[in-house]
Amino acid sequence: MKIMALMRTSIFLVGAASLAFSGALSAKEGDTEIDRADPSAGKAVYQKNCAACHGADGKGALPGTSDFATSDRLFGQGWEVVFRHVSGEHPSPDSPPMPMPPRGGKADLTDQDLWNVLAYIRQAFRKGK
Numbered sequence: 001m002k003i004m005a006l007m008r009t010s011i012f013l014v015g016a017a018s019l020a021f022s023g024a025l026s027a028k029e030g031d032t033e034i035d036r037a038d039p040s041a042g043k044a045v046y047q048k049n050c051a052a053c054h055g056a057d058g059k060g061a062l063p064g065t066s067d068f069a070t071s072d073r074l075f076g077q078g079w080e081v082v083f084r085h086v087s088g089e090h091p092s093p094d095s096p097p098m099p100m101p102p103r104g105g106k107a108d109l110t111d112q113d114l115w116n117v118l119a120y121i122r123q124a125f126r127k128g129k
Contacts, residue, residue: 042119075126
């Protein structure tokens with residue numbers, strides 16, 4: 001009898017701990033920089049600073065710029081990686097002599113501006129991916 005009660009208690013505690021742990025994880029999902037960013041503000045920054053090279057439609061206006069809707073080469077690595085590429089210089093694999101300058105060459109763009117732009121890209125071109 002004691003063994004059965006002990007087993008039920010153990011199973012209950014393991015189950016409760018699992019639920020608590022999964023709840024803690026899901027509470028953090030959606031609580032990332034990109035989730036807190038403002039796509040509307042990002043759209044204005046994108047149109048003013050990014051569209052000349054990347055196109056108003058995100059399909060790439062210049063050779064070597066990716067189509068944001070279909071390119072998973074960079075986007076598939078996660079938004080933190082994309083942010084690091086946008087905030088610091090990275091060469092374009094399709095056009096090595098044409099690297100994207102840090103912050104698109106706009107040193108006055110803040111980290112929040114960049115996150116807002118990425119939130120806009122995710123919403124407008126990546127369809128929430």
